Amino acid sequence: xxxxxxFLGCYIPSMQPFAEIAFRKIAPQLDLELKDIEGATCxxxxxxxxxxxxxxxxxxxxxxxxxxxxxxxxxxxxxNGCWETLHEARSELLHDEKLREQINxxxxxxxxxxxxxxKVKHYSQVLAEDVGVERIRENVKVDLSNINVxxxxxxxxxxxxxxxxxxxxxxxxxxxxxxxxxxxxxRVCCGYPLxxxxxxxxxxxxxxxxLDAMKKAGAEMIVVACPACYDQFEKAELALxxxxxxxxxxxxxxxxxxxxxxxxxxxxIGLDLHGVPFNHIFKELEDVL
Amino acid sequence: MSRAETKKYPLRKxxxxxxxxxxxxxxxxxxxxxxxxxxxxxxRTRAKLGLEKKPPTAYSxxxxxxxxxxxxxxxxxxxxxxxxxxxxxxxx
Amino acid sequence: xxxxxxxxxxxxxxxVCSGCLYCMVVCSYTHYGEVNLExxxxxxxxxxxxxxxxxxxxxxxxxxxxxxxxxxxxxKAIEKDPETGFVTINPILCIGCKSCxxxxxxxxxxxxxxxxxxxxxxxxxxxxxxxxxxSTGALKIVTRREAxxxxxxxxx
Numbered sequence: 001x002x003x004x005x006x007f008l009g010c011y012i013p014s015m016q017p018f019a020e021i022a023f024r025k026i027a028p029q030l031d032l033e034l035k036d037i038e039g040a041t042c043x044x045x046x047x048x049x050x051x052x053x054x055x056x057x058x059x060x061x062x063x064x065x066x067x068x069x070x071x072x073x074x075x076x077x078x079x080n081g082c083w084e085t086l087h088e089a090r091s092e093l094l095h096d097e098k099l100r101e102q103i104n105x106x107x108x109x110x111x112x113x114x115x116x117x118x119k120v121k122h123y124s125q126v127l128a129e130d131v132g133v134e135r136i137r138e139n140v141k142v143d144l145s146n147i148n149v150x151x152x153x154x155x156x157x158x159x160x161x162x163x164x165x166x167x168x169x170x171x172x173x174x175x176x177x178x179x180x181x182x183x184x185x186x187r188v189c190c191g192y193p194l195x196x197x198x199x200x201x202x203x204x205x206x207x208x209x210x211l212d213a214m215k216k217a218g219a220e221m222i223v224v225a226c227p228a229c230y231d232q233f234e235k236a237e238l239a240l241x242x243x244x245x246x247x248x249x250x251x252x253x254x255x256x257x258x259x260x261x262x263x264x265x266x267x268x269i270g271l272d273l274h275g276v277p278f279n280h281i282f283k284e285l286e287d288v289l
Numbered sequence: 290m291s292r293a294e295t296k297k298y299p300l301r302k303x304x305x306x307x308x309x310x311x312x313x314x315x316x317x318x319x320x321x322x323x324x325x326x327x328x329x330x331x332x333r334t335r336a337k338l339g340l341e342k343k344p345p346t347a348y349s350x351x352x353x354x355x356x357x358x359x360x361x362x363x364x365x366x367x368x369x370x371x372x373x374x375x376x377x378x379x380x381x
Numbered sequence: 382x383x384x385x386x387x388x389x390x391x392x393x394x395x396x397v398c399s400g401c402l403y404c405m406v407v408c409s410y411t412h413y414g415e416v417n418l419e420x421x422x423x424x425x426x427x428x429x430x431x432x433x434x435x436x437x438x439x440x441x442x443x444x445x446x447x448x449x450x451x452x453x454x455x456x457k458a459i460e461k462d463p464e465t466g467f468v469t470i471n472p473i474l475c476i477g478c479k480s481c482x483x484x485x486x487x488x489x490x491x492x493x494x495x496x497x498x499x500x501x502x503x504x505x506x507x508x509x510x511x512x513x514x515x516s517t518g519a520l521k522i523v524t525r526r527e528a529x530x531x532x533x534x535x536x537x
Binding site: 046047050051084155156158159163184185187188189191192193194196197198201206 | 397398399400401402403405406407409410411416417418433514516517518
């Protein structure tokens with residue numbers, strides 16, 4: 001039994017609960033024991049808080065890491081942004097002893113301190129390295145080979161394990177038996193950080209570019225590993241629908257796709273709650289199930 | 290600063306607050322401890338899916354939120370971004 | 382010479398860049414306190430020769446800067462720090478003649494309409510926040526020696 005502390009972040013529990021329930025459902029089948037980190041706060045967001053004040057970002061991240069250290073297991077993160085924050089804050093604090101003492105002095109009032117005993121892992125990394133792709137393949141019960149998916153790993157996974165995390169994610173999706181289409185610009189950003197600067201540019205020059213390429217390659221849905229990418233794709237598709245461009249490319253989390261392949265029904269994991277409906281794929285799914 | 294004020298005090302510098310894009314996420318971090326708000330609809334949806342209504346994070350944990358606020362005021366982030374705790378909004 | 386080789390410079394890897402433009406957001410916020418892509422001191426563009434790739438235009442903090450040579454003011458408004466190697470514009474001495482804008486082969490110094498002087502990358506006083514906060518790790522801080530080796534390797 002592999003034990004992990006589950007760090008969900010902000011977006012998944014409050015906007016995309018289907019990703020959480022899907023992961024909680026597949027965890028027992030993969031021998032994963034998940035423990036919630038009680039009292040965790042925002043990671044905090046690397047795009048905003050780190051830019052405004054680096055020290056606050058470090059202290060709050062150190063607090064979240066210290067909470068996980070009390071539980072004693074490695075942290076499993078379901079969000080790319082949270083992974084970046086926790087991983088980078090950890091490595092920054094581990095390499096600088098003076099900084100660590102300074103940051104810990106701000107946590108003294110709560111009786112916590114950062115020691116650096118637990119590792120931070122993205123869930124694709126856990127599934128590929130610790131659980132094993134073979135293990136996932138054994139558990140697949142439903143044949144999904146008639147679905148064409150486009151994989152979008154998200155920027156931060158290119159930093160995770162020096163780019164190996166992207167390979168892991170593709171391997172996992174392959175192991176589920178779905179058909180991966182190559183659309184050429186897998187690496188390109190979804191446009192989420194650009195939304196800070198210019199909404200129009202983000203939607204038309206990044207998301208639309210990706211959606212066009214995916215549609216052209218014949219994809220039927222987009223698999224993402226990051227809730228921010230999920231949010232961006234759905235938002236952009238709804239915004240472009242108002243302009244008369246209909247893509248009908250539903251976005252799905254990696255955890256949900258695994259749950260579907262493991263035989264959970266779409267209703268059970270809340271696939272009907274997505275902003276872009278799965279109706280045209282649902283029929284095929286229900287025939288299979 | 291309004292145009293009339295600029296005319297009256299031509300040498301007075303404008304107080305620059307945070308960029309507009311950063312305000313609402315930062316406000317939510319100060320008030321809720323998280324970036325998005327957990328709405329009533331989502332709470333019911335969570336219950337329907339078989340999850341707890343509120344996750345055991347700062348959404349439901351008052352102590353965690355207070356610790357976060359203490360860290361923020363200890364590091365003086367709130368005064369640097371001109372946040373008003375009484376009115377619960379940015380001064381500029 | 383050896384000291385010059387140990388100075389830090391930015392390198393950009395187009396194979397890793399995802400074009401999220403977060404480096405430009407970081408740059409404009411740290412220098413101007415606002416999020417405005419036009420005010421950033423570096424720019425990520427679509428590669429004109431390969432439409433699925435990006436290129437980055439950033440200051441190389443040259444060993445013998447063109448912009449400094451072109452500066453007509455005496456004493457020169459553009460100075461190169463001998464210790465760190467960073468080329469910066471002194472806004473008090475700059476007269477806003479735009480000579481450096483035209484002298485630079487990739488036009489790194491640009492005219493600031495609000496300050497009425499030319500502005501350019503100042504390496505965030507040695508921090509290189511764009512590289513530190515890069516989402517994919519495409520922008521990296523390396524020494525000049527490593528950067529030159531890499532250029533030789535890529536071109537061969």
